[in-house]
Amino acid sequence: MGLANSLNTPSRPLLVGLAGQQNAGKSTCFNMLTGASQHVANYPGVTVDKKTGSYRHQGSRVTVVDLPGTYSLSSFSLEERVARDFLLLEKPDAVVNVVDASALQRSLSFTVQLLEMEMPLVVALNMMDVAGRQGVDIDVSALNKRLGVEVIPTVGRKRQGKEEIKQAVAQVVGRTAGQGLRIDYGHLEAGIVVLAAQLAQSPLAKRYPARWLTVRLVEGDAQVEELISAQEDDAGGALACAQTIRADFERSQGLSAADYLVGCRSRLAAAIVADCVRVAQQGKRTLTERIDRVVLNRFAAPFFLVATVFIIYQLSIVQGYELTQYWWPILARGRAFIAALLPDAGLLVDPPLRSMALWMVDSANGLLNYIPVFLILFSLVAILEDSGYMARIAFLLDKIFHAFGLHGQSTLPFILGGVFAGGCAVPGVMATKGIPDERSRMATILTVPYMNCLAKIPFYTLLVNVFFVEHKSWVMFFLSTITIFIALLVARLLTATLLRSRETAPFVMAMPTYHAPTFFGVGQRVLERTWQYIKKVGTIVVAVSVCVFTLLQFPRLSDERMVAYNGQMAAAVTAFSSKIGTTRFAEQLHDPLHLLKVVNLYADYKTARFSAGNSAAAVRAIDANFASANPDLFILLKPGKESDARQVNSALRALESKRKSLRRAIKEAQIGNSVLGMVGRALEPVTRWAGFNWKINIAILSSFVARESSVATIGVLYQQGADENRNLEQRMGSETENSGFTPLHALAVMVFFALYPPCLATTIMIKVQTGSSKWMLFSMLFPTALGFLVAIGIFTGGSALGLTGIQMMALLYGLVVCLTIATYFTKKA
Amino acid sequence: MLSEIPSGKTVKIRRHHAAGATRQRLLDLGFSPETEVTVVRRAPLGDPMQCKVATCDITLRRAEAALIEVDLPVS
Numbered sequence: 001m002g003l004a005n006s007l008n009t010p011s012r013p014l015l016v017g018l019a020g021q022q023n024a025g026k027s028t029c030f031n032m033l034t035g036a037s038q039h040v041a042n043y044p045g046v047t048v049d050k051k052t053g054s055y056r057h058q059g060s061r062v063t064v065v066d067l068p069g070t071y072s073l074s075s076f077s078l079e080e081r082v083a084r085d086f087l088l089l090e091k092p093d094a095v096v097n098v099v100d101a102s103a104l105q106r107s108l109s110f111t112v113q114l115l116e117m118e119m120p121l122v123v124a125l126n127m128m129d130v131a132g133r134q135g136v137d138i139d140v141s142a143l144n145k146r147l148g149v150e151v152i153p154t155v156g157r158k159r160q161g162k163e164e165i166k167q168a169v170a171q172v173v174g175r176t177a178g179q180g181l182r183i184d185y186g187h188l189e190a191g192i193v194v195l196a197a198q199l200a201q202s203p204l205a206k207r208y209p210a211r212w213l214t215v216r217l218v219e220g221d222a223q224v225e226e227l228i229s230a231q232e233d234d235a236g237g238a239l240a241c242a243q244t245i246r247a248d249f250e251r252s253q254g255l256s257a258a259d260y261l262v263g264c265r266s267r268l269a270a271a272i273v274a275d276c277v278r279v280a281q282q283g284k285r286t287l288t289e290r291i292d293r294v295v296l297n298r299f300a301a302p303f304f305l306v307a308t309v310f311i312i313y314q315l316s317i318v319q320g321y322e323l324t325q326y327w328w329p330i331l332a333r334g335r336a337f338i339a340a341l342l343p344d345a346g347l348l349v350d351p352p353l354r355s356m357a358l359w360m361v362d363s364a365n366g367l368l369n370y371i372p373v374f375l376i377l378f379s380l381v382a383i384l385e386d387s388g389y390m391a392r393i394a395f396l397l398d399k400i401f402h403a404f405g406l407h408g409q410s411t412l413p414f415i416l417g418g419v420f421a422g423g424c425a426v427p428g429v430m431a432t433k434g435i436p437d438e439r440s441r442m443a444t445i446l447t448v449p450y451m452n453c454l455a456k457i458p459f460y461t462l463l464v465n466v467f468f469v470e471h472k473s474w475v476m477f478f479l480s481t482i483t484i485f486i487a488l489l490v491a492r493l494l495t496a497t498l499l500r501s502r503e504t505a506p507f508v509m510a511m512p513t514y515h516a517p518t519f520f521g522v523g524q525r526v527l528e529r530t531w532q533y534i535k536k537v538g539t540i541v542v543a544v545s546v547c548v549f550t551l552l553q554f555p556r557l558s559d560e561r562m563v564a565y566n567g568q569m570a571a572a573v574t575a576f577s578s579k580i581g582t583t584r585f586a587e588q589l590h591d592p593l594h595l596l597k598v599v600n601l602y603a604d605y606k607t608a609r610f611s612a613g614n615s616a617a618a619v620r621a622i623d624a625n626f627a628s629a630n631p632d633l634f635i636l637l638k639p640g641k642e643s644d645a646r647q648v649n650s651a652l653r654a655l656e657s658k659r660k661s662l663r664r665a666i667k668e669a670q671i672g673n674s675v676l677g678m679v680g681r682a683l684e685p686v687t688r689w690a691g692f693n694w695k696i697n698i699a700i701l702s703s704f705v706a707r708e709s710s711v712a713t714i715g716v717l718y719q720q721g722a723d724e725n726r727n728l729e730q731r732m733g734s735e736t737e738n739s740g741f742t743p744l745h746a747l748a749v750m751v752f753f754a755l756y757p758p759c760l761a762t763t764i765m766i767k768v769q770t771g772s773s774k775w776m777l778f779s780m781l782f783p784t785a786l787g788f789l790v791a792i793g794i795f796t797g798g799s800a801l802g803l804t805g806i807q808m809m810a811l812l813y814g815l816v817v818c819l820t821i822a823t824y825f826t827k828k829a
Numbered sequence: 830m831l832s833e834i835p836s837g838k839t840v841k842i843r844r845h846h847a848a849g850a851t852r853q854r855l856l857d858l859g860f861s862p863e864t865e866v867t868v869v870r871r872a873p874l875g876d877p878m879q880c881k882v883a884t885c886d887i888t889l890r891r892a893e894a895a896l897i898e899v900d901l902p903v904s
Contacts (some may be wrong), residue, residue, distance in 0.1 A: 071854060071857035071858060072857040074849040074853050076849065076853050076854075077850065084861050102884065103883075103884055103885045104884075105883050105884075106857070106858060106859050106883065106885055109857065110857075134884065156847065158869065190889070259845070259852075259856065259861075262853075262856040262857075262861065263856075263861050263862065266856070266859065266861050285845070288886075292870075292886075296870060296872075296879075298870075298871075298873045299873075301872075301873050302873060333891050394878060395872055395879065395888050396873060396874075398872065398876070398888075398890070399872060399874040399875065399876045399877070400874065402876075408877075442857070460869075504854075505850060505854075506847075506850065506851040506854050506889070506890070507877060507888070507889060507890045507893065508851070508854045508855060508857060508858060508887065508888070508889040508890075508893055509858075509887065509888055510885055510886065510887055510888075511879060511885075511886040511887065511888050804894050
């Protein structure tokens with residue numbers, strides 16, 4: 001089917017596969033061809049990304065599928081099987097092979113395999129600029145002739161060669177067998193020709209190229225052997241024949257047939273390179289080599305590594321937090337906008353729709369608040385990845401990671417997950433996709449959640465500010481590093497036990513040359529990862545926040561208790577009425593509905609004034625706003641000199657204060673009475689050993705949705721004194737002094753919180769990445785058990801030894817560090 | 830064995846002792862018999878190592894390098 005035909009059948013778009021080796025610039029070429037129209041899904045049944053995009057060329061639609069990057073098309077790894085199955089089973093109309101011009105010989109071995117599969121091929125000779133800088137001069141037309149397929153020089157990052165590729169694809173569509181060069185397999189050739197002729201008669205040959213089947217059989221490819229044995233007739237014949245060819249060769253040549261076949265391909269690639277490539281300025285060091293001499297220097301490397309990590313921390317976490325000061329008011333405005341749309345607040349109890357909707361908005365805002373941090377963090381990480389330094393970090397750290405069953409490439413997920421302070425496990429778990437070793441990948445997925453995600457930080461800060469005022473920075477250092485040690489220990493434990501039977505892969509990979517990252521490439525990855533995060537907030541967290549809201553609100557308080565609260569409120573209103581009885585406002589404020597409106601307005605005004613802080617300009621703006629929206633009532637909010645208005649204003653203040661404290665009392669009673677409250681209380685006899693009271697239990701339970709909510713829950717539970725404008729730290733401090741909550745309690749809670757299972761969104765991501773609900777369940781139960789045991793150890797052990805919180809912290813830290821060091825030097829069984 | 834070659838030396842690969850996926854990967858990346866390999870450097874902790882094959886830099890662990898038999902360097 002040529003392009004002319006496809007024009008007549010616009011219903012079926014052309015299918016183009018984009019194949020190539022890792023780091024050949026496949027993704028940039030994909031972006032160049034398809035632009036923004038992309039769609040990411042999984043290949044059926046496996047956790048390999050299938051990126052699909054499309055473009056229009058000469059009136060027909062072309063669908064492009066980005067195949068996983070692999071070094072060859074054998075069937076050893078999952079990615080290779082996925083790529084190969086796509087090519088053989090989906091039968092794309094054309095295949096664009098992205099080739100790294102700066103590593104031509106290696107890339108051509110892959111091209112040769114594609115030719116053997118008789119694919120309608122176009123070669124995109126990418127990274128021509130890098131090759132040029134290395135002094136590599138490629139004769140494109142000679143290469144074209146040698147390969148027998150169209151070769152298009154491209155620079156994906158500068159979007160050069162886009163139209164030429166589209167043109168070449170249109171021309172190659174429909175061409176099949178017979179194109180391109182044929183590999184001569186030397187001593188094996190005679191046998192291959194005979195067996196290929198025999199296989200050409202089999203029904204399989206209708207679907208697969210006979211010569212390709214033959215070569216794979218001789219090579220001993222398990223998947224093709226299976227394919228043949230599934231055939232009824234001469235299957236055994238072909239298998240036996242391939243066996244004979246192999247055995248004969250190995251006897252006469254003393255060499256493995258599979259190696260010889262690979263050798264033939266790579267010798268062919270080398271011959272092509274020798275014919276088509278001229279290397280000028282041989283011996284001159286490339287830029288990459290010169291950079292690596294400094295950056296990977298034995299003594300300087302750790303310095304650069306630490307500096308990089310420090311810069312990431314400073315820019316994203318520290319500066320990002322600064323930015324949230326500007327970002328938060330925008331979110332707060334959104335909340336105010338939604339609040340205005342909802343039914344008005346009641347005097348004591350709000351309409352359910354209002355409280356539920358605002359609860360959802362608050363949960364979402366708590367998470368959306370971190371967006372500036374993530375934008376910076378993800379940009380820096382994308383720059384590290386695209387520049388090529390991330391691969392060097394993997395190289396530098398692999399020995400440490402490997403000792404614990406992880407992989408050099410576990411670095412990226414750990415950084416995204418928040419190695420020291422700040423990150424999110426969702427993109428972290430997501431990024432484990434790049435780890436080629438299945439066992440290490442699983443171990444990384446299950447340990448990334450131990451990192452300190454951004455949402456754990458407010459909880460730590462709260463407890464540290466209450467209980468460890470003198471040792472703040474020490475405790476924060478302890479929390480941010482002990483999680484790394486524990487993650488390493490857990491990884492070692494899991495890889496030595498549960499994950500023992502998992503497939504591992506060799507750590508053999510190409511080190512990419514340094515590239516200057518492009519704005520488009522980085523921007524796209526940042527948007528992709530941030531969008532994952534926003535999606536998490538928008539869907540899972542909001543949905544589950546509704547469940548938690550329900551669990552905290554039901555069953556409702558008994559009528560008798562509500563009658564008591566209502567009585568107190570009524571008394572306050574009566575007191576108010578008597579105070580303002582003589583003023584000119586008395587009559588209009590006698591109407592309960594009008595009074596409610598005024599009280600709500602007063603509360604809104606106070607909130608607005610409070611958030612404006614001490615800025616005179618902001619106060620003026622707020623005053624102007626309220627004055628223009630409520631011309632008649634503004635005088636009650638800001639009475640000036642009129643004595644009647646002043647009298648009402650002061651009565652209003654008293655009424656609002658009483659209302660606030662009653663609402664808090666109801667809220668606390670409600671939480672204590674709710675399902676979650678009952679569970680929290682029921683668990684107290686057990687959690688007592690770890691030093692958790694029922695309030696902490698509730699915070700921990702509700703934090704499973706998203707950690708952010710734990711601080712909010714604690715805020716509600718420790719609220720006595722909020723009227724006097726004391727902040728949560730002071731309130732929690734004063735209340736807990738009376739209840740005997742010590743720094744040792746706080747330490748146990750914080751460590752439990754550090755180890756506690758990943759939030760719901762992360763566990764769902766774990767299910768996606770491991771492809772199994774069992775592992776998802778494991779990722780919840782194991783950390784709970786571990787965290788609880790450690791917390792019991794801290795609290796019960798610390799109490800028995802009579803240690804203070806800070807002493808226990810030092811002891812625990814010493815133990816964990818020693819254990820980690822000991823594990824590092826223990827040989828794996 | 831390649832793992833014992835000091836940094837900076839160039840050697841010629843004699844044969845592989847690896848099997849399966851490791852062997853395939855080494856061959857794919859250009860570690861085929863009769864090819865010259867230069868050991869560029871080792872990571873600060875001594876493992877993995879970086880080698881140059883043709884124009885490509887490849888990293889591999891000591892354990893994998895120990896499966897590649899090489900001729901001793903000429904110098």
